[in-house]
Amino acid sequence: MAPSHTSTLPLDAESSAALARTGLEYALVDADGDGFPSFLTSVTRGFLGEEPTPEQIETARTALRTRRLTGVFDRAGEQPDAPVATIDSWVSELTVSPGRTTPLWSISAVTVAPTHRRRGIATAMLTGELRTAAAAGYALAGLTVTEATIYGRWGFSPAAWASSVAVDTRRARWTGPTAPGRLDFVPRESLPERLSAVHERLRVRRPGAVPGWDSRWRGIAGLIPEAPDAKKVRAVAYRDPAGVERGILVYTIAEREEYTAHELQVRALFADGDEALAALWRFALEHDLVGKVTAELQPAVPPVQWMVSDRRAVTATLTDHHWLRVLDVPGALASRSYAGELDLVFGIDDALGFAHGSWRVRIDAAGDASVAREETEPDVRMPVGSLASLLLGGVRATELAAAGLVQGAAEHLGAIDGAFAPAAAPLLDIWY
Ligand SMILES: CC(C)(COP(=O)(O)OP(=O)(O)OC[C@H]1O[C@@H](n2cnc3c(N)ncnc32)[C@H](O)[C@@H]1OP(=O)(O)O)[C@@H](O)C(=O)NCCC(=O)NCCS
Structure with a gap:
């Protein structure tokens, strides 16, 4: 341990x-x-x-x-x-x-x-x-990066992606569901506890996520000393019809020259369930005097695209966000559950040695993996970074193969694609 x-x-x-x-x-x-x-x-x-x-x-x-x-x-x-x-x-x-x-x-x-x-x-x-x-x-190390050019040399590679979303609210008439609960403004001082409570429930369901911590929530709430824009931070919470708090939106509004087209900047939008998600996005998009809503660290294909009349009112710019480094191949691969069976030998090239060698990866019908060293010729070969990128299922082996980052027969690559398909697209919704 x-x-x-x-x-x-x-x-x-x-x-x-x-x-x-x-x-x-x-x-x-x-x-x-x-x-x-x-x-x-x-x-x-x-x-x-x-x-x-x-x-x-x-x-x-x-x-x-x-x-x-x-x-x-x-x-x-x-x-x-x-x-x-x-x-x-x-x-x-x-x-x-x-x-x-x-x-x-x-x-x-x-x-x-x-x-x-x-x-x-x-x-x-x-x-x-x-x-x-x-x-x-x-078995794993991780980081979030300011530049994509630095960490690959030490075997880190992107494993979860996030989008920066911008919505032109004048083109984006709400067509999504009407949530049955209610929204209320909540005081800034209450946000660290509220953000933590909702996020703790969400992050265990989403591959690629990690827990936040008090000063991260305090930063979002504008409660750290000399936080810029602190007094402009506002927040609403969504409660379901049973009175359970299921979502929280923290935002500021940046004033623009045109008084009816200010920009609502989302600092956090955490929703435990589809109703909370719809309620909070609708609140943001229908806010008076706002022409644009922006939000960072959203899913690669943001769900709000499906909730407005004009999908192209929503632009999403994708970037790598969570970089992982595999240190122990059996430990890393056995940690997750899989979508299908597999029995292949992975050959991993790792200049730093940690993951180097051939590994038989067996995934059983229950979706559990067991991995052991093996001396035979590998079925697929890859640098250690590719293993980190495949781990959560956010990119497919066939896609990496097209870039020369995994090598193997098409049937083997297809088998990995099937087994590693994620139950939910990986996402990391905070910086660390
Ligand atoms: C990024 C940083 C930590 C690198 O430190 P450093 O001590 O100069 O790095 P090293 O001398 O160990 O260089 C290691 C290699 O990385 C390369 N490298 C370092 N920084 C790089 C960068 N920003 N972009 C591209 N390559 C970089 C070096 O050229 C060197 O290449 P090589 O192995 O092929 O010779 C440093 O430039 C820095 O403090 N930047 C500002 C803060 C920052 O961006 N931190 C990263 C936060 S995620």
Whole structure:
């Protein structure tokens, strides 16, 4: 059983040595210690943000207390105690198929100071995280990315996608269902609890999802210190006819020159059920003085397309969102349930070694997988990133094969397509 607290696991010796060879020190940072303000200052600089205020530092300390914080220090520099690179990680839970979750080594706050870029620091930090996670028994690592060009080299690959949606409300007459429940404005202060309650019910049904956490919800609610637009944040909750709260919409309205065509910007729209979904989208689209509704992190084919008179009033721009890295092939593949039987040998190429080799993947009639090492010639070959992309069923083997990212006979690729078909399209609806 993998440990759930990771901050006490030792630093990876290989990365410590690699960094030491270039005069740098790899060290854990205590969220409650004196080094935390410099750690956070380096993180915000890496993401081009402002220097954090004392209040923001204390808020972040609370939020990051459960994480493993690691810094890289250049002790010969002008600020020897301020890290020149940062990374943090924690244990989360990935939904792999409806109702089934598996531990996920989650990574964030990856920054390298521009003064120290392209010297292999990110490589040392990322490979260090992966070795630490694998040694502790985690089958999967994950992250969300600012650029799609960085993480493939370490075996990460997109496994869940999300759309940015924009709706021209003047073309989008509501044709969807009429929800029987009611909508009410709810106070901002109540949102962290409300968002968490609805999201906890949703995320276990949706492959690709992970749980949120208090400061994520506080951020959406505009309740973190100096949050921009905080006072413009509004929220409505949907209750079903039995009085159970089933959905929540958090939004701001950005004013545009034309006073009847402002933009309603969705900060969160979480719906537990079709009625709540319809009620909240209808509220957004029919809001007076609004000409456009925008929402991030929506399903690849957003359901609102089917709820309006003119489907082309809805545009959805797809992007990769949740990147996964397979560290343990049997552990990762056995975590989910499948749509069909399979018996094939997968040959995985993994330059970092974790998943490398041939694996017999057997999926039984109940949809459960068992995987074991095998010495025979593989039926299909792929780089480790392709395995991560196939895992949740968000892309098919035949599609990856067309790009040369999986190789095998058409019948084998078709069999994988059938078995890996997801019960629901993978989606990650938050950033982490
Ligand atoms: C992205 C970042 C962490 C890379 O750090 P780094 O220490 O310069 O990376 P490394 O020296 O280990 O480089 C590793 C490889 O990645 C490549 N690489 C690094 N950053 C890249 C980028 N932004 N785009 C494309 N390639 C990149 C390097 O060229 C190098 O390639 P190679 O293995 O073929 O030689 C750093 O540029 C950064 O802090 N950026 C701003 C914050 C950010 O975007 N963080 C990522 C959040 S998801």
